[in-house]
Amino acid sequence: MMLTQNNNQLMLEGEWTIGNTPIIEKSIAAIDWTKLDLSNAIEINGSALTSLDTSGAYWMGSIVKALKAKNGQANLTAFHGEFANLVNFISDKMNAFEPDALDDPKKDPFFVAVGKRTYLAKDQTYRFFDFIGQVAMVTFKNLAHPWSIRWKTMWSNVQTGGVQALFIIGLLNFLIGIVIAYQGGALLKQYGANIFVVELISISMLRELAPLMTAIIVAGRTGSAIAAQIGTMVVNEEVDALSTIGINPLDQLVVPKMLALIIALPFLTVFADVCSVFGGMVLANTYLDVSFSTFVERIPQVMTVDTLLVGLAKTPLFAIIISLTGCYQGFRVSGGADSVGQQTTISVVQSIFLVIICDAIFSIITRNVPI
Structure with a gap:
């Protein structure tokens, strides 16, 4: 002892x-x-x-x-x-x-805690809009002088954020098309209205579900990668190094990612439209006795090009939301690896939340657009 x-x-x-x-x-x-x-x-x-x-x-x-x-x-x-x-x-x-x-820290009274959280939310909102304003100024400056855009970086982001996401987006939307056709087709089959599965799939997927699901997948995949990448650079003081040598971090890191996602997301949505409709066609052919040829012939009869355009019109807004949220949360990293994980999680949650809110607002605005 x-x-x-x-x-x-x-x-x-x-x-x-x-x-x-x-x-x-x-x-x-x-x-x-x-x-x-x-x-x-x-x-x-x-x-x-x-x-x-x-x-x-x-x-x-x-x-x-x-x-x-x-x-x-x-x-x-x-x-x-x-x-x-x-x-x-x-x-x-x-x-x-x-x-x-x-x-056993002393807890704040209820109203004090609510006040602190409200003030924090207000402060974060101001900071986010300030960040949006700075990015907008840099973006317009780059668009006015196209040669100043980091084209190589942008196309690299198109590759990683768009092309490499094709498989997961195609697979998930294909499965969603099957699920929607199966759930709706079970009811239609009871009334002998199997053929109306074409309207169910083509309108719901092209106008709402395919763009929304694609944006959610991209928010979880690409948005988190953006936040983690920038957050790691902040921890390693690489962002400070860019500022020291006279390079605007927004110009180098944010604008190429945002433009890349604005370019990639509409194409990903079109691919998702095709995969989801094909999934519905497969289910309709095997379960509802609606042949592929009948399904394809009926699509232009039951929907207009406006349905497709309404779905595509919202994708640039989704791309801006996802990229800006990911970049903003990445820049807010402080400390070490724990902070990177925290802000990455926050970026995904906020991106999905804002995308759904934006989709709801867009649906109300375009409610009078003919199907």
Whole structure:
């Protein structure tokens, strides 16, 4: 044992160093506090110590803190000169930092908490609109001088954010087309109205579901990648380095990503339209006895080009929302990897939320557009 208990005296023995931490812990745990007369000061004697480092001093300081928690007092005696200095230093630091005070923080009253959250939300909203304004200025400047656009970076983002997303977008929309056709077709089949599955699939998918699902997938895939990439650059101080050498980070990082997504998302939506309608065709052919030829021939009879255009018209707005939200949350990263993960998660949630809100508003605005 590294500690001997004798009446109101605790005798420290041997080497109190980091290598003996398990033994020291067991020795401290074996202290019988009931045998100590806490009405008098407890003597902690260091005359038998042969070695002491900061780890050992920390554990000795924990004994002092335990005594204070029990309303007792400690008296450090017989420590060698260098040991005494180290013990006093560690004890002072432990007194300056009281983790027990942080275990049960005092909660704000309800209305105070609501006020703080409201103020924080207002502040974040102002910052976001300020960010949008800065990006708009840089974007218009680049569009006025096309040679200043980072074309290579932009096409690289089209590749990663658009082309590489084709498979997952095509597969999910194909499955959604099957599900919609199956769920709606089961009811239509009861009334012998199997043929109306064409209207169900073509109108619902092309006008609403395919653009919305594509935007949600892109928000989760590309939006999170944007936030994580910029956030990592912020942590590594690469963004500060760009500013130091005279390059506007918005010009280098935000505008190419936004323009790339504005270009890619409409094409991804068209691809999603085709895949979802094809999924509905497969289900209609196997479950509702509506042949491929009949399905294809009926599509132009039941819908107009306006239906397709309404779905495509909202995709540039979705692209702007996803790219700006991802970039904004990436720039808000501070600290280390934990912050990158936090802001990436926030960017995905906010992007999907804003995309759905935008889609709802757009649906109300275009309600009079003929199907």
